[in-house]
Amino acid sequence: MVTLLYPLANQLTPLSWSRVVLQKPDITMVFSLVDLCAKEVVSDHSSSPCWLGSVPRELYGPLLEAAFTYCRPLAIGELVQRWPERALAVGRKRRPGQNPPNRLCVQALLLAVVRGLADKRCALQLLDLCGLQCEDECVEDSMGGWSLTVALCSMVLQATVAAQKGVRKEGERERKRSLETERTRDSAIKRDRGSGGRGIEVEKGSEEELEGKGLKVDRLRDLRVEEGGEVVMGVRRRMEMQKRSGSVDLNRESGDLDPEPVLLHVCADLFVNARSWERMRGALTSQGPLRLHCRYLRVEELPAPSIAALLSLLPEQGLRGLDIRYSSLAVSGLALLLPLLAPFSHLRALKLHYCNLDLHRALPGQEGALKDMSQGLGGLKGLRHLSLTALRLPGHLRLLLSSLSQPLEVLELPYLSLTPADLSYLSCSPHASSLQRLDLSENRLDESSLPSLRRLLSQATLSLAQLSLCGCGLSDGLLATLLPSLSCCRALQSLRLALNPLSLTGLLSLVRTAAGIPSLRLLLYPNPLEEYEAGLPPMPSSAQLLDWPLAEEGEIREAVLFQLEELLRQSGRSSDLFLTSDLLNFTKDLLEVE
Template sequence: MTGISDSVPPDTPGGLITSFITDVLVKACMEMSKKQRKFQRREFKRHKGISGVATATVLPPGVDIHTDLCIYRECNKIHRDGLQAGASGLLRLKCREFEAKHIPASKIVPLLESLDPSCVRRVDLNSTFSELKELLQILPHLLCFPQLRSLKLQFSFMYLRNPTPELAKRIHCVSRLLGMLLSLRELNLGWSTISGNLHQMLCFPFLRYILGFRASQEFSPGFCLSSGQSGEKLPVTHKMSHNSSPQESMDSLAFLCARRIVAHHPLPAVPAHLHPILFQAAFLDGRTLVLRDLVATWPFKELHLQRLVGHMDLLQDHSCKDCVQAVIQGVVEKVKRELEEPACHSRLRILDMTDDVDSVLVFAGWTASFSTVALVNACVEVFKDHQEFQRHGFKQHKSCSGAASAAPQPPAVDIHADLRIDTESYRTLRDGLQAAAAGPLRLKCRELKAEFIPAASMVPLLRSLDPSRLRRVDLCFSSLGLTELSEILRHLSRFLQLRSLKLWNTEIDLQHPTPESAFGICCVSWQLGMLPSLRELSLGMSKLSGNLHQILCHLQAPLESLRLAYCSLLPASLTFLSQSFHAPALKILDLSGHDVSQGLLEPLRLLLEKTSASLLHLTLECCHIADPHLKVLIPTLQRCSRLRFLGLYYNPLSMAALRDLLQKTLELPDLCQVVYPEPIDCYREDPVEFYYDFMECADQELLAAAAAEISQLLENSGRTDIVWTDDPDEHCPMDYFSL
């Protein structure tokens, strides 16, 4: 009979004690209880034996009635006795939800004691008490309900604004009792003046509530709570916003309680589903010991660091380095424990530290390769322990016949990471990658970035990497000639998932071809053709001249991202691109550093025409684009219907040309950012050539006026979603894998 509406009928007498269904059920139980006692007395006499010893009376099995009980106004002895009869008689009441209104706490306790504890999932006490001491009378009796998931204490009118020492002690007791309700998922404290005491009341419960706060509820100004509507579910996980401060990020009661819990070490035993939010709170507050313990006992197969903590530059009160180190150490302890106790296995098999954790550490002031070195050192440490375990296991498992049986091996943990290598960390990484390939802590590199590493030193690193996950190789300032590049490409061919290859500021110079360079170009072209998944290629600062066709001619699939900044391309190179099968597939194109006045304007226009259906990101910085050149390009830019970004910095454009560009590109629906050059109108003298340092001659008042005019034009056109900026540092290059 659960789920049936049990309201007081409008035509019933005003003195009705209970709602209709509850009243009928209680009377039925009382009646059945009287008949049962009468039957038992009669049967006792009839079954009494000759010897005077009474035999047991055989009773029918009885009937369980599952129902929701509602009691209003006043309660008397009849209903208390009726509930007791319904708990133990032949007609047994199994209460699922218990609601009481306007009944004193002293009379609630006998009713709770009369309920069968096996089924109660909700207790709703409305206008029952006004002081904490009355609540303390009720809460101990709720502990006998193991299935209690919802507790509503509405209209209690508790006033906790100015707590005395005695009141503070009672708040603490209430908190501990709430914490003992292990199944609680919903809590309603409506119309209680809690003020700043909510965190004291809820610091022990395990973060599982649905709030029901009302407008009259008062909080202290320092307490931030965005989820304040009745019945609104608070998420178990908490995602930190990129633009919010840590204080502003405390927008859920669950996260607030989690921060209280992780303030104490060691943690109590917590359910598996609470580990993610406790991890977030511990990371935000810098609780390294708690982080280490959480990772060591992680109850899920995968732990993805970036998904859990979001943007780590929010952390202001502690070192992000310490937290990353604690996470790594937690995995080390987990593997070591499994080595020592083979029967003790946690579920964690993948620690994902990708999404450029090291770049965040650079922002925080740490060296770029910190997490890379920490991961490699952890793999070496576990590898040594594993070797020691194998030696001991070999002796321990040696049979009596002298034959050695294999020692049990713990399941391995894969660490997915983006590795950054420089000259200081090279030796550590080279030795560590070899250990990581054979130990129970296996390093799976997703992206490899190396700076100032010679080609001869790169080859051993590439040989040590697991080929299953590598998707990007980024070599910067690596002193690569054609011969060295060909050797590296030969070792990259075993990485079948490699989709991105970046070679920035190499020593490749093909402006003056020789027979040796022609052979080198042929080798590089063939090796690039051996990369079947390659979709992004960056050759910035390589002097390719007119050899682009020879380099790209053996690629198996069209490129989607091509960065050729400052590559000294000739008009024939752009013509080749516009006629190749790459053009219709290009999403990212960077041709910065090429002078369009040197015969490149028309080939560039044709190339943009061919890429117009797919192009998302176009960078033409420092291309000597003047007003007449831009006028030629604008109609083609208007056809790039999917364009999101346009970079035109370091080009000598006037304010009139920029104004025309803005008006003509408003129709591009996806355009969200334009990096424009400082207008030449804003300079105190006309430049003879457009050098980088010429902006020092700009008039700041004129620049401010130009920026204000652009903002006004965007506002008048209703396209305030487009960001126009003259600061190139505000733009982060679009990552191919984010498309």
């Protein structure tokens, strides 16, 4: 199999592969042939000494991908330890249906990175692990964001310790070489004296005379005059001069070692909570050969001062998103943190979920803190994604969003207790025409707020790709008023309307409208009221719909599914429009907005 890989690599480089596929589609089988050969090569670890030393660098990528796909951690370790390229990206994008890397494979990768620092064959300088974590609990033996973050911090600290040990060993070897050189020179001078050679002889009786002239014997002993008459300094004298000039002394204790030069930059998405906070701080403050960079930072259950300290340790370049969850920040904590985000010029996404912020009650100093929050948001010049979940900010949306210098592309405001005045401002704001994703779930909608929502949809008709109105109390009558505006959203790809009190008649109207939107790919619809067991209130809330059991008889459910399928068939959308009422396990949205 190895012999098959070599001619492929020599004849078809990664760039020429794309040309071949574009010009001659009938030979796209080259890709599958390379994959099959790579699978066979990495499956037999006993043969690795035969091909590792001579495999072309163009084949390291397919071999590493095969090792991850078929869970070959030993092959991963050997390939990464001698990686021939300056950059390596793992986890950015996976093929459709491809599972995330196995935990053992990720651990083998991180161990190989540390070993590669001492391997002259390794050219790796940038390791991109963004997107490597797996948050799907159904995938077995995968590594979640918290576990991956802890492993990365351990890798950084391990590399620092290894580098310090290497410096101490090198210092000890240098000291021994210096002592040996000095002994050799002393022996040579003694031989020269014994054979009548020229040199400076310091006799016992002349030391006092020399000291009287202002010369120290120690300094004189550190001078050696060779046969050519050149004066050179001894080892002790050189070490004294290095110490005075601030040069590195290799014999110092590990705690006093100068910072190591950065050999490898590691970029990843990090997940920090109270249990991993100390380890994260140690990794970010370590002065070793690995430098940790963060693309997206997720923080849970940390107080505002700890989050502020963490932000001060992160490199300002590269942070694109911050997600703070379940932290008791309140208005004062957010007013403290938001100004600290201004130096992160690449920050595009800010998510605040369940941060104990409730403005239903008026408190002393609340308005001033809100203004500080608004100014802090205004300092985020690159912000495009803002998510505020359960912050309870009724009537304050204008104050928060009007300070932003650039229009938002993603706005998520679930459980925010929005008022008609908030929706009215949003429909007329600069953000309306640029929104690609909008989430207003669990905000009660009524006749007074629907005009503003319709105006908002008309403004976003060319940009809006994802819309979520789950649990907004949309009845058949309210939905009928909203459907014409929805049908005009020609870019809409995902529409979520679960937990709204619709009857079967209202649901059928919704599906007809959805089928008439050519771009729509996903509809998360609510179970009609006819499917629930008896006793449900006429206008139930979203919480009641979520908790109320569905009827055990499957006839009603089957009848509803049959009518929905018939509507899709008649409209010609059976193959490209996915309908589901499963709130927890529906197909993931098709559009990804960073």
